[in-house]
Amino acid sequence: MIFRALLSAVTLAAFVAPAAAHITLEDSEAAPGERYKAVLRVGHGCSGSPTTTIRVQIPDGITAAQPMPKHGWEIEIVHAPLDPPLVDGDREITERISEIHWLGGKLPEEYYDEFVFRTRLPDTPGATLYFPVVQECEEKVHRWIEIPAEGQNADELSEPAPAVMLTN
């Protein structure tokens, strides 16, 4: 009986959850050292104004990232120098992707869309990686860039950065 009540609560919650207003990552937990398909979920614009640009910052510790092309959007990649350079076999990697931008689209407030890139997560179990996102609309900007201070709950933030926790 209790189990049933809980089950219905879970079903209800499952329907409520897609109403998410924050930009979040579809998988909030992932295995360290593994490939990770990052899916940024965008559920609304800026107080009614349609989304025209999504910029995501790739955190330090990630050296490679590949955006998935998206119809109707141009992609721009920003590189940052790697110091010291990373040695991969006989190859020396001197820069890494630090930002991915999706530009020139138009996602109305009422619609939902996903922005996807693939990456390899660092091998640091227990760490939480933050992918700060700037959502630019025709009017106004949302900055999903807040990172909780030590001991702070991410729920208390008004615009938290999408995050993934590295767990085995």
Added chain:
Amino acid sequence: MSRLLLVIVVWLAAAQAATAHAMLLDTTPAADAVLDETPAEVLLRFSEPVSPVAVRLLDAAGATVVADPVARDASVVLALPPLPDGNYLLSWRVVSTDSHPIGGAFRFAVGDTPAAVAAPDPPRSDWTVVSAIHRGIYLSLLLLGAGGAAFLAAFRQRATGMVRRNRLLLLGAALLALSLVPMQGALLLGMPLGAAPIGDLLAAGSGSPIAKGGLASALLLGAAAILLTRAPGMAALAAAGATATLGFSGHAATADPQWLAAPVLSVHALLAGLWAGALLPLRSCVARLPAPEAASMLRAFSRMAVPAVAPLLLAGGVLTLIQVRGLAGFATPYGTVLALKMAGVVLMLVLANWNRSRLTPRLSLGGFAAVRRLRISIGLEIVAALFVVASVAVLGHLPPPRALAAQHDTSPHALHGGHQQSSVAMKWEAEAQGYHLQAQMTARAAGGHDIAARFANAAGSPIAPQEVELAVSSPALGLEAIKRRMQPEGDAFVLRTSDISLPGEWQIDVIALISAFERVRFSSAALVAP
């Protein structure tokens, strides 16, 4: 099964976290609007339906003009009576459907208003007095009950028959701790006595640190009252926990350095409880036990109590340094009451020493006269202890002279005085995430203030953030944050304002967007002198 439950609960919590918080879309009148005449209502439009918790319109003197909001669809409406010309501040706090509270404040003006706002009276309501009395009784029962529980645990065999009184003390303290929540709500809402429905008071009060401490304390005190007969040791421990919550609410919880103030206050309260709480049981023992036995008990207590006096006074001294910061601070009302408290403590010390070195030896020789004198003397000590606790309750409702009072360059009135010719009213610095903020507030000759902020990175070189916002709020006065953009001007970001004029404790946050992906919040406390 239990593991499944846990998983589901965690998952539910996670699902809830992802849901939307309401956002304020716009307001009518708009922030900073100057209107020819009073609008019929103030309308706050949100992105989803919300329930108002505290929505108040304050006049320039800080008095609440209207405070009965109505929720209409996704809006909150405050109907206005005709208002006299002047500046008004609307402070709002609502909860969205996911029960996440959000709040803010904005200013608008009606008619021709002078640029400078007259120095107002502090917005103290009748609740301040009621709350101070309430706190005084709560602290008394808490310290007497918790200290008594410790005494009963230590002298279990000889202190029989005092359990009932002690349980009543603990239960009374637990009840008063519970009622801290609506009491704090009443203080925040600032409504006239009896005007606010209890639901509003609970909702408004539940977020404050004092109310949270009160809830924890009530639970622990209840547990202590139950355990008192069977496991006095555990009961004393629970009661000690309740006493320790005092350190994490009230002024000390927000005083810098916080890592020092909160634990020191907890220790101070625990030791004070041990002393004050032992007095009632000791007095009973003197009356009830045969004189030699009572004397040996008094001596046993003295052996425990005397070494605790030095750390008690030391903790008090540290707290005084933190809150008062120097002799000048004693000229404030806070300093005066603190001095009275110290006088009470000195009286207690004198009486305790008299009891220990004079009366106890006489008691061991026997004689009714010694018993009577000792009872009177301990009774006086209890009265002195209650006086000390009462002064603590009053201190909790006065702004301590720390924070900006120390940083004022010249006159404490400079913050809202329009007379000084662009004198620097205050300067402050703050660090956050490796960045450094240097800010100053200057009074303008025409009235109002200029606030200028400069930023530097960890290496000390100046940096220019993309955007800077100033958020001024007063949790102590129950006012939500007023947010303003600061404009770049030369090497600084500047804001011209006439907002900060209500005396009390304020929190000033400078929020700088360092780069597209990095925002830093520099928090400081400010005290505006009346």
